[in-house]
Amino acid sequence: GFYQPDCGFVRNPKGLAQAYFDAAARLGAIHLRQRVDGVARRNEGGVTVHAEGVTHRFDRLVVAAGAWSASLVKQLGDKVSLDTERGYHISFGPETAGLLRGPLVLPGMSMVLSPMHDGLRLVSGDELAGLAAPPNYSRIRALIPAARRAVPALRDVSPRSEWMGFRPSTPDSLPVIGPSPQGNDVIYAFGHGHLGLTLSAITAQMVADTVAARALLVDPTPYLISRF
Ligand SMILES: Cc1cc2nc3c(=O)[nH]c(=O)nc-3n(C[C@H](O)[C@H](O)[C@H](O)COP(=O)(O)OP(=O)(O)OC[C@H]3O[C@@H](n4cnc5c(N)ncnc54)[C@H](O)[C@@H]3O)c2cc1C
Structure with missing residues (x-):
């Protein structure tokens, strides 16, 4: 095993996401939980968002729909290569x-x-099977014997829960962060692959700085959607 004693890590990702959410709410963010069916640029500037029969108009739109972002990008007239x-x-x-x-x-x-707040977590590598196929848990179950060889104390413990997630991935393994080439009323923030949690804070900082027209902390060029 490759043990990383100096590696920073998060024991409770949901707790971190909740803390981000609470901080945004304290700053005045309003949370609407709706499925977005369509997005479009408005001739007079800004963006229209259709969600569950309601039409919203916004000055700026941040597309951060993970592996599901590609269809929204297409509707906004841009192109990207994104898979999961x-x-x-x-x-x-x-x-x-x-x-x-x-x-x-x-x-x-x-x-x-990984040691998580709710127990030791076994995480597998990649499966290229798109967004629609049902989970195939045999892939991760097959690794349980190896996990028990690595950590013998797991021999007498039964798995408690299983889960599958969709890493949003680009061919060059870099995220897509920054304004649309057609105007900064649309800003992209997706495609973080294996590092979406790790890169969440710096991505948010880059998006906020773009919206506020402030200088960015890092050169955004490698992350722009115009590379596709
Ligand atoms: C097994 C596994 C282990 C991982 N381990 C790590 C790790 O150790 N460290 C790390 O940094 N990263 C890790 N990742 C990667 C990380 O989880 C992702 O990079 C991250 O979740 C991407 O965040 P996101 O917000 O861009 O997308 P998501 O987390 O996928 O969020 C996108 C959201 O958009 C919503 N959405 C999509 N379409 C629409 C629509 N039309 N209308 C409304 N909402 C919509 C979805 O419901 C979803 O809630 C791991 C991933 C997996 C699967």
Whole structure:
């Protein structure tokens, strides 16, 4: 195993996302939970968003729909190459949360064991099967014997939960961050692949600086959608 004692990591990703959400709400953000069916630029500037029978008009739109962003990009007249690298996890339950002090990478087996707030998490590599196919949990279940060889204390513990997620991925493994070539009333923020949690704060900073027309902390050129 490849043990990374200095690696920073998040034990509770949902807790971090909730903290971001709460901070945004304190700053005045309004949360509407609706499925977006269509987006369009307005001739007079700004953007129209159709969601569940309601039409919203906004001065600016940030497209941050993960692996589902491509159809919105197309509707806005831009193009991108985006697919999903599906990944699976198995959680072994709270009694295993203290078994490791940090993430353990087993490169030969394409798996990672991470200590999370709710137990040790086994994470698999990539599956290229698109957005619509049902999960195939046999892929991650097949790794349980190897996880038990790596951490023998898992031998007597049964998996508690399984989960599949969609990593939004580009051919060059770089995210898409920045304004549309057609105008900065549309800003893109998706395609972070394996690093969406890690890069969430800097991405938000880049989006906020773009909206506010401030100088960016990093050169945005490699991340612009115009590279496609
Ligand atoms: C197994 C696994 C392990 C991972 N481990 C790590 C890790 O250790 N570290 C790390 O940094 N990253 C990790 N990632 C990657 C990380 O999860 C992703 O990069 C990140 O979730 C992408 O965030 P996002 O907000 O762009 O997209 P998402 O998290 O996919 O969010 C997009 C949201 O948009 C919504 N949406 C889509 N279409 C519409 C629509 N039309 N209308 C309304 N809403 C819509 C979706 O419902 C979803 O809520 C992992 C991923 C997987 C699958």
